[in-house]
Amino acid sequence: MLRRAFAVAGLLAVLVSPTAAQKAAQQAAQQAAQQAAPQAAAPKGAGRPTLVVFITIDQMRADYFERFKTQLTGGLKRLHDEGAFFTQGYQDHAITETAPGHASTMSGRFPVHTGIMMNSQGVNTATAPLINAPEQGASPFRFQGTTLTDWLRATNAGTRFLSVSRKDRGAILPIGRSKGDVYWWSGNGTFTTSTYYGDSLPTWVQAFNARKMAQSYAGKTWDLLRPASDYPEPDSVSIESLGIDYVFPHEMLNDANYAAKNIAGFPWMDDLTLAFALDGLAKKELGASPNRTDVLAISLSTTDAIGHRFGPDSRELHDHILRLDRALGVFLDSLFTLRNEKNVIIALTGDHGMSPFPMLRSTIYPNQEAKRVSVDQALLALRSRLADAAVDTLAVQFDDGVISVTKPDAFTKAGVNADSVLRDFARDIGRTQGVLRADLVSALATADTVKDSIARRWLHMFSPSGPTRLVITLTPYSYWYSVAYATHGSPHDNDANVPVLFWGAGVKPGVHPEFVRVVDMAPTLATLLKVTPLEKLDGVTLRQVIR
Numbered sequence: 001m002l003r004r005a006f007a008v009a010g011l012l013a014v015l016v017s018p019t020a021a022q023k024a025a026q027q028a029a030q031q032a033a034q035q036a037a038p039q040a041a042a043p044k045g046a047g048r049p050t051l052v053v054f055i056t057i058d059q060m061r062a063d064y065f066e067r068f069k070t071q072l073t074g075g076l077k078r079l080h081d082e083g084a085f086f087t088q089g090y091q092d093h094a095i096t097e098t099a100p101g102h103a104s105t106m107s108g109r110f111p112v113h114t115g116i117m118m119n120s121q122g123v124n125t126a127t128a129p130l131i132n133a134p135e136q137g138a139s140p141f142r143f144q145g146t147t148l149t150d151w152l153r154a155t156n157a158g159t160r161f162l163s164v165s166r167k168d169r170g171a172i173l174p175i176g177r178s179k180g181d182v183y184w185w186s187g188n189g190t191f192t193t194s195t196y197y198g199d200s201l202p203t204w205v206q207a208f209n210a211r212k213m214a215q216s217y218a219g220k221t222w223d224l225l226r227p228a229s230d231y232p233e234p235d236s237v238s239i240e241s242l243g244i245d246y247v248f249p250h251e252m253l254n255d256a257n258y259a260a261k262n263i264a265g266f267p268w269m270d271d272l273t274l275a276f277a278l279d280g281l282a283k284k285e286l287g288a289s290p291n292r293t294d295v296l297a298i299s300l301s302t303t304d305a306i307g308h309r310f311g312p313d314s315r316e317l318h319d320h321i322l323r324l325d326r327a328l329g330v331f332l333d334s335l336f337t338l339r340n341e342k343n344v345i346i347a348l349t350g351d352h353g354m355s356p357f358p359m360l361r362s363t364i365y366p367n368q369e370a371k372r373v374s375v376d377q378a379l380l381a382l383r384s385r386l387a388d389a390a391v392d393t394l395a396v397q398f399d400d401g402v403i404s405v406t407k408p409d410a411f412t413k414a415g416v417n418a419d420s421v422l423r424d425f426a427r428d429i430g431r432t433q434g435v436l437r438a439d440l441v442s443a444l445a446t447a448d449t450v451k452d453s454i455a456r457r458w459l460h461m462f463s464p465s466g467p468t469r470l471v472i473t474l475t476p477y478s479y480w481y482s483v484a485y486a487t488h489g490s491p492h493d494n495d496a497n498v499p500v501l502f503w504g505a506g507v508k509p510g511v512h513p514e515f516v517r518v519v520d521m522a523p524t525l526a527t528l529l530k531v532t533p534l535e536k537l538d539g540v541t542l543r544q545v546i547r
């Protein structure tokens with residue numbers, strides 16, 4: 001899972017100054033505008049939307065808008081102030097991680113229906129190797145069903161799309177199974193894709209990679225964007241960044257190869273991603289025709305990298321959000337030189353929220369009762385009972401609170417009821433400090449899911465008839481003991497609350513306090529675009545945002 005897979009290299013990455021990155025992004029936007037000029041002429045007035053831009057900010061808590069609102073001046077401020085913003089938006093499922101969150105954004109369905117339950121069961125596969133990149137292959141082979149892109153293409157086969165991210169799962173899962181322009185970042189300093197989508201990189205992607213923008217950040221420094229007095233967060237928290245390089249300024253090694261390999265953990269990776277998205281929009285002529293509606297999906301992952309390294313209550317995270325706000329402002333200005341803003345719809349959300357280090361008593365978030373939790377002794381006792389009953393001890397698998405029966409025949413052969421064994425295990429671990437509850441998934445099916453949000457979110461994750469039999473919920477803000485960095489992944493609101501925002505053609509602006517879900521975004525966009533989903537959705541149209 002993400003909590004264990006987060007790379008140490010990303011934790012130790014250092015960050016660069018705004019000047020070089022901002023300049024590079026602006027130059028990329030200017031080049032895109034110049035190259036796209038012949039085909040970029042948009043209708044003079046508003047008409048059918050020609051472009052949907054779906055932005056997912058990895059690890060974006062909804063409260064960041066309120067927390068930093070007096071210092072926001074760019075794209076986040078513009079989208080918030082001019083759009084329809086829901087303060088109580090949620091990824092309404094239990095394992096609040098990148099893969100399930102992204103799979104829900106444009107599908108309108110919960111993980112139990114998309115087939116994407118966790119990062120460790122996401123997109124990676126040896127059957128779809130990457131093109132000119134060393135990392136593990138990736139494809140949407142586990143994704144089930146359709147997305148907004150499919151619904152648009154069913155209406156108009158000419159619909160075009162582009163999806164970009166720093167992460168493979170961030171680029172792949174919003175689009176679903178459609179084959180086309182889907183790209184993500186490689187540690188070799190290039191954007192890549194897999195053989196699921198094609199045999200080679202298009203000329204425009206090769207040309208962008210040849211500019212070696214990541215390498216240009218070598219030797220740069222990340223310092224505060226504003227005076228230090230504007231940041232209430234302390235800058236001397238030694239638990240951050242594994243106790244290494246946790247105080248401003250953060251210097252990038254003056255080595256081009258190091259910069260290319262490590263920029264994924266730097267704040268200006270978002271600038272690079274946005275510049276690539278603009279270049280692709282121009283080259284693919286997205287949104288240039290009044291006869292179709294195209295899709296640009298952008299997943300921005302730097303908030304996630306910085307949040308894991310420093311925590312959501314850190315000075316670094318604060319500064320990064322201000323930089324992200326400015327980067328999105330540059331992006332929007334550049335986008336609207338290419339396309340008539342009256343014909344554009346923008347949706348923005350997060351794939352999950354975030355919690356502070358449980359070992360640190362936050363001054364911002366109420367994690368005073370947080371603990372690091374281990375159930376290792378109870379697991380050893382469970383395996384011992386299985387062995388005594390002549391049940392294969394590998395018949396049960398544990399993955400950070402999720403217990404699955406992978407070999408049901410082993411129980412049948414031994415004449416043992418699996419749920420009975422797991423019920424005893426649940427009783428044992430229920431007495432562990434930091435464990436809130438342990439539930440058989442079959443029992444959750446009878447819960448009051450209106451009042452019991454934990455039960456509801458687990459049921460949106462797993463089917464009672466599936467291999468997952470028992471789920472463990474820790475107390476709010478608590479982590480599994482093996483995790484040493486700041487993280488997310490629980491069914492609690494602190495990890496589930498994300499922005500749900502719509503802006504643009506046909507959208508009625510306003511701030512809304514009511515409870516909504518990320519799965520409501522795709523059906524709302526479908527209504528705005530007058531297209532019909534190809535299957536039953538979990539989400540509903542948010543009528544209050546439609547003019």
